[in-house]
Amino acid sequence: MTFKEKGLLFVLSGPSGVGKGTVCRALRERGTSLQYSISVTTRKPREGERDGVEYFFRTKEKFKEMIAHNELLEWAEYVGNFYGTPLQYVRQTLEDGKDVLLEIEVQGALQVKQNFPEGIFIFLVPPSLGELKKRITGRGTETNDLIENRLSTARTEIDLMKHYDYVIENDQVERACDRIEAVVTAEHCKQSRIIEKYKRLTEVD
Amino acid sequence: MTFKEKGLLFVLSGPSGVGKGTVCRALRERGTSLQYSISVTTRKPREGERDGVEYFFRTKEKFKEMIAHNELLEWAEYVGNFYGTPLQYVRQTLEDGKDVLLEIEVQGALQVKQNFPEGIFIFLVPPSLGELKKRITGRGTETNDLIENRLSTARTEIDLMKHYDYVIENDQVERACDRIEAVVTAEHCKQSRIIEKYKRLTEVD
Numbered sequence: 001m002t003f004k005e006k007g008l009l010f011v012l013s014g015p016s017g018v019g020k021g022t023v024c025r026a027l028r029e030r031g032t033s034l035q036y037s038i039s040v041t042t043r044k045p046r047e048g049e050r051d052g053v054e055y056f057f058r059t060k061e062k063f064k065e066m067i068a069h070n071e072l073l074e075w076a077e078y079v080g081n082f083y084g085t086p087l088q089y090v091r092q093t094l095e096d097g098k099d100v101l102l103e104i105e106v107q108g109a110l111q112v113k114q115n116f117p118e119g120i121f122i123f124l125v126p127p128s129l130g131e132l133k134k135r136i137t138g139r140g141t142e143t144n145d146l147i148e149n150r151l152s153t154a155r156t157e158i159d160l161m162k163h164y165d166y167v168i169e170n171d172q173v174e175r176a177c178d179r180i181e182a183v184v185t186a187e188h189c190k191q192s193r194i195i196e197k198y199k200r201l202t203e204v205d
Numbered sequence: 206m207t208f209k210e211k212g213l214l215f216v217l218s219g220p221s222g223v224g225k226g227t228v229c230r231a232l233r234e235r236g237t238s239l240q241y242s243i244s245v246t247t248r249k250p251r252e253g254e255r256d257g258v259e260y261f262f263r264t265k266e267k268f269k270e271m272i273a274h275n276e277l278l279e280w281a282e283y284v285g286n287f288y289g290t291p292l293q294y295v296r297q298t299l300e301d302g303k304d305v306l307l308e309i310e311v312q313g314a315l316q317v318k319q320n321f322p323e324g325i326f327i328f329l330v331p332p333s334l335g336e337l338k339k340r341i342t343g344r345g346t347e348t349n350d351l352i353e354n355r356l357s358t359a360r361t362e363i364d365l366m367k368h369y370d371y372v373i374e375n376d377q378v379e380r381a382c383d384r385i386e387a388v389v390t391a392e393h394c395k396q397s398r399i400i401e402k403y404k405r406l407t408e409v410d
Contacts, residue, residue, distance in 0.1 A: 167400065181387070182387040183390075186388045189384055191366055191371055198362075202356055
């Protein structure tokens with residue numbers, strides 16, 4: 001019997017416009033060992049799109065069946081079409097010992113967290129958030145209303161952060177990728193994962 | 206007011222002979238941003254050793270005073286001399302926003318954990334531990350006594366691992382260094398640390 005380490009699910013999310021897609025593409029180009037989940041959709045394939053490559057294309061009936069049978073890690077409706085993450089692909093890939101990276105909107109990520117709490121949740125923040133305080137108080141010339149408005153937006157973002165394990169600043173795409181790769185490496189070195197492996201190794205059968 | 210992030214204390218430990226010193230030296234040569242703690246000792250300086258560089262050289266009276274005033278993160282007696290880690294240096298370096306790496310024996314590391322539980326504890330394991338199961342069961346030709354003995358040693362090591370946050374295999378020095386650097390990066394991206402920073406940033410005073 002050889003002990004096989006299971007893969008880990010990493011969920012990359014963050015506010016709209018933060019550059020999740022760009023970071024994800026840059027990571028793919030690096031050729032890391034991460035696997036990327038393919039979404040299911042009910043929209044029609046566009047020219048050149050292949051089933052099981054860009055998306056899994058399914059009918060609305062089939063999609064609703066998948067929802068009913070808990071076969072989706074998360075799903076959402078967007079301009080009349082459904083989009084979702086198939087649980088089976090993620091589960092199988094993890095069982096095969098490979099890590100999965102899921103790039104997803106904040107609401108979807110929170111659904112994943114409910115259905116798969118053992119995932120590792122990474123929140124990407126805009127490059128400017130590091131200068132938040134400076135921006136908010138400005139040069140002392142902003143109106144109180146403007147400052148209040150900015151504070152309110154910042155507080156909403158910060159309130160969502162608390163559901164995540166890591167917060168990564170997307171100041172530069174390559175640096176954000178470095179940090180994500182560091183998180184992947186470090187998570188595999190966590191004592192709670194390794195000790196389980198060694199415990200099993202000492203259980204001679 | 207600018208928010209200043211505090212440094213983190215990383216404690217590198219592991220069984221005797223695992224190569225802690227080698228890994229630590231290799232890390233230093235990389236020129237990371239890690240700072241290295243200098244020990245206090247009561248032994249006489251050897252030719253060329255300078256106070257505050259290799260060690261802080263102190264009298265036994267002074268050392269006992271440091272123990273009495275809780276000025277040491279950990280200490281031990283070894284062949285008639287005392288050795289310890291001065292708390293003040295570690296605290297000041299962390300306050301300055303720099304990370305500290307402390308390379309230390311397992312017993313010392315457990316003392317540090319008691320005195321400084323917010324440290325991040327890394328357990329270095331020997332390169333062969335990954336082949337533990339294979340070694341333990343061997344080719345089926347080993348005596349039961351031998352297998353039992355190996356299992357017992359392995360269980361003791363595993364029992365110490367549980368006090369640590371990360372377990373890193375020292376299969377190759379450079380790979381072990383990569384993993385330690387990944388842990389340092391990932392720890393700084395932890396939500397609990399970042400959210401505190403952003404929370405303070407939104408508290409306009």
